[in-house]
Amino acid sequence: MVTSIGQTVGLILSVCWGFFFSLTYLLIPLALLSVVSAALSMLMIKEPSVVFERQAIALNKPSFFHRILAVPVFFLRVPRLNDFKRVFRNFKYELTRQVPILYFSIFMFYLASGIFNTSLVPSLRANNMSSFLIFLVTTVAMVVQIISFRYAGPYTERKLPVKAAVGGLVLRSLGYGFLGVSLYLVSGVLFLAPVLILYPLAAGFAYSVYYTASNTMVFNTLRGGRQGSSLGVYSALVGVATLLGSLFSGFTSFFLGYSTTFIIAAVCLGFSAWLASLLKHIRSSVDVPN
Numbered sequence: 525m526v527t528s529i530g531q532t533v534g535l536i537l538s539v540c541w542g543f544f545f546s547l548t549y550l551l552i553p554l555a556l557l558s559v560v561s562a563a564l565s566m567l568m569i570k571e572p573s574v575v576f577e578r579q580a581i582a583l584n585k586p587s588f589f590h591r592i593l594a595v596p597v598f599f600l601r602v603p604r605l606n607d608f609k610r611v612f613r614n615f616k617y618e619l620t621r622q623v624p625i626l627y628f629s630i631f632m633f634y635l636a637s638g639i640f641n642t643s644l645v646p647s648l649r650a651n652n653m654s655s656f657l658i659f660l661v662t663t664v665a666m667v668v669q670i671i672s673f674r675y676a677g678p679y680t681e682r683k684l685p686v687k688a689a690v691g692g693l694v695l696r697s698l699g700y701g702f703l704g705v706s707l708y709l710v711s712g713v714l715f716l717a718p719v720l721i722l723y724p725l726a727a728g729f730a731y732s733v734y735y736t737a738s739n740t741m742v743f744n745t746l747r748g749g750r751q752g753s754s755l756g757v758y759s760a761l762v763g764v765a766t767l768l769g770s771l772f773s774g775f776t777s778f779f780l781g782y783s784t785t786f787i788i789a790a791v792c793l794g795f796s797a798w799l800a801s802l803l804k805h806i807r808s809s810v811d812v813p814n
Contacts, residue, residue, distance in 0.1 A: 538647030638769020668728025692734030699726030
């Protein structure tokens with residue numbers, strides 16, 4: 525919650541700054557805030573007297589979820605090639621293929637996110653939207669996301685993680701797809717209307733539901749004494765998928781246009797939803813953050 529509130533306050537500052545001043549000078553307050561953050565860290569954060577074991581961190585539900593909600597990568601141990609082989613070699617067996625399917629689904633989710641998010645702001649600029657309007661779009665989506673995370677945990681527990689994940693993926697895919705179609709139909713500032721409706725729905729509500737559900741399922745797979753390597757594989761896949769999505773997004777936006785790029789991202793999310801629908805055994809309920 526602290527992270528989300530900080531990001532939202534920063535976005536509100538950016539909205540106001542973009543309305544009154546040039547975006548170039550926004551670096552000044554950002555630099556000052558970074559210095560303040562560094563100073564507060566030096567003064568207020570002390571080294572713990574007790575060293576926590578990596579297994580205790582990975583298997584403690586509140587610490588796991590709050591850490592993974594802040595940043596979607598969690599390296600307790602740098603993964604080796606054998607760790608990837610161990611996770612994915614059971615894909616061909618019916619009884620042991622749930623974890624590889626889950627990881628493939630998550631990979632496609634972050635691939636789609638990299639494709640869409642990289643091209644969103646350039647597409648808004650290409651439609652002659654000011655910095656004020658662009659920051660406004662992001663702020664509205666972040667506010668919706670904060671509110672949605674408040675209810676995503678209870679919703680996931682009632683719905684079960686697999687069903688909640690599939691629902692979030694389908695909704696996010698529809699949001700991306702309709703944004704791509706909308707860009708075919710309207711241009712200029714008129715594109716702001718579908719963006720303000722569809723983007724908060726995809727990046728706010730759908731994202732919070734899927735993020736909570738998918739990480740619940742990831743937590744439930746951390747068994748067998750290899751939690752660190754499993755989280756390393758998960759984090760590596762997230763990073764690689766985001767990077768590949770960003771690179772791919774640049775090429776598709778340049779050669780095919782932003783509309784096609786958004787639709788490709790929607791297709792990737794649809795494939796991720798199909799993979800998630802194949803999951804059967806990762807169902808146990810856990811205490812997710814509200």
